[in-house]
Amino acid sequence: MANPKPAPACGCPVAAFQKMISGKYKLRIVWDLKDGPRRYGEIRTGLLRGASGSAEIAPRVLSRELKALTESGLIDRRDYGVVPPKVEYRLTRKGKSFVPVIAAIRNWGARHLEDNVVEMVAAE
Amino acid sequence: MANPKPAPACGCPVAAFQKMISGKYKLRIVWDLKDGPRRYGEIRTGLLRGASGSAEIAPRVLSRELKALTESGLIDRRDYGVVPPKVEYRLTRKGKSFVPVIAAIRNWGARHLEDNVVEMVAAE
DNA sequence: CAGCATCCTGCGTGATACTG
DNA sequence: CAGTATCACGCAGGATGCTG
Numbered sequence: 001m002a003n004p005k006p007a008p009a010c011g012c013p014v015a016a017f018q019k020m021i022s023g024k025y026k027l028r029i030v031w032d033l034k035d036g037p038r039r040y041g042e043i044r045t046g047l048l049r050g051a052s053g054s055a056e057i058a059p060r061v062l063s064r065e066l067k068a069l070t071e072s073g074l075i076d077r078r079d080y081g082v083v084p085p086k087v088e089y090r091l092t093r094k095g096k097s098f099v100p101v102i103a104a105i106r107n108w109g110a111r112h113l114e115d116n117v118v119e120m121v122a123a124e
Numbered sequence: 125m126a127n128p129k130p131a132p133a134c135g136c137p138v139a140a141f142q143k144m145i146s147g148k149y150k151l152r153i154v155w156d157l158k159d160g161p162r163r164y165g166e167i168r169t170g171l172l173r174g175a176s177g178s179a180e181i182a183p184r185v186l187s188r189e190l191k192a193l194t195e196s197g198l199i200d201r202r203d204y205g206v207v208p209p210k211v212e213y214r215l216t217r218k219g220k221s222f223v224p225v226i227a228a229i230r231n232w233g234a235r236h237l238e239d240n241v242v243e244m245v246a247a248e
Numbered sequence: 249c250a251g252c253a254t255c256c257t258g259c260g261t262g263a264t265a266c267t268g
Numbered sequence: 269c270a271g272t273a274t275c276a277c278g279c280a281g282g283a284t285g286c287t288g
Contacts, residue, residue, distance in 0.1 A: 012152060013229070013230045013232075013233030013234050013237055014151045014152055014155065014226065014229060014230060014233065015148070015152070016233055016237040017151075017229050017230075017232075017233045017237065018145075018148070018151065020237065021142070022280085023280075023281090024139075024142070024280085024281075027138045027141075027142065028136065028138055028139070031138065039249085039250090040249075040250050040251075041249065041250075044250095055282085056282085056283085057281095057282090058281065058282050058283065058284090059250080059251060059252080060251090060252075060253085060254095060281080060282085060283095061280080061281055061282075062251090063250085063251060063252075064280090064281090079250095083249090083288085084249045084250085085249045085250045085251080085288080086249075086250085087249085087250060087251085094236055097232070097235075097236060098232060098236070100228075101228050101229060101232050102138065104224075104225050104228045105137065105138060105141050105225060106137045106138060106141075108137075108141075108221070108222060108225050109137025109138065109140055109141045110137050111221075112218055112221060112222070113137070113140050113141070113144060113196075146260085147260080147261095148260090148261080163269085163270090164269075164270050164271075165269065165270075168270095179262070179263080180262090180263090181262090182261070182262050182263065182264090183270075183271060183272080184261085184262085184263095184271090184272075184273085184274095185260080185261060185262075186271090187270080187271060187272075188260090188261095203270095207268085207269090208269045208270085209268080209269045209270045209271080210269075210270085211269085211270060211271085
């Protein structure tokens with residue numbers, strides 16, 4: 001079954017989009033960052049808040065997603081190089097341009113597939 | 125968007141959204157269906173077109189995604205109960221309301237996810 | 249504090265064969 | 269034609285422990 005994959009991505013923007021946001025937290029990270037820069041721990045805490053109960057987020061996972069988002073050009077990593085470590089993540093211009101898309105998703109989702117968060121629509 | 129309380133106890137529409145469209149073809153299926161009802165084979169063929177020239181789509185996968193979309197209430201399955209079999213899938217009202225969201229995604233993707241599809245924006 | 253290294257598991261996906 | 273049945277595999281994602 002040695003089948004090489006010469007064509008990684010198709011001409012479909014949707015596929016690229018799906019690949020870009022693949023991962024449990026990517027969309028929420030970008031969304032959380034829309035209000036300004038945040039530190040690693042803040043993002044982590046923010047993700048936990050409202051997540052399914054008390055499940056912790058594996059650092060490995062969060063780290064990977066942040067790295068992927070950085071490589072996608074949606075967010076920017078800023079290391080202050082101090083001790084104790086301080087690292088901030090913020091949206092790039094590209095990332096900011098993506099926020100309205102997430103807003104559209106949230107808006108639609110709040111209307112059509114949420115059973116208890118209708119209030120969120122007005123929230124912003 | 126001065127949101128003093130951005131803590132919407134995550135019914136998180138985004139998570140639900142991601143779950144709903146999880147799968148390689150779901151978004152594209154809905155998008156393909158926006159022009160009207162299509163048969164199983166047509167959807168399959170349509171997905172192959174532009175699908176990175178990779179192998180065929182496993183019927184099991186497509187079947188599964190169609191079923192999931194149906195259960196999500198985005199599409200509707202219509203079995204004509206004839207021989208040979210004829211089954212059509214079409215967007216529900218909910219599904220139609222979702223099309224603009226995909227359009228937003230495609231639009232953004234075409235602009236920021238440099239592929240070779242800038243033309244597609246105007247095309248569709 | 250902000251990660252990285254390692255092991256492990258479930259499921260999404262692919263490939264192939266078969267049926268009503 | 270429109271699927272279902274089976275087998276196999278890669279990888280996202282969780283859990284722990286360690287480090288600079």
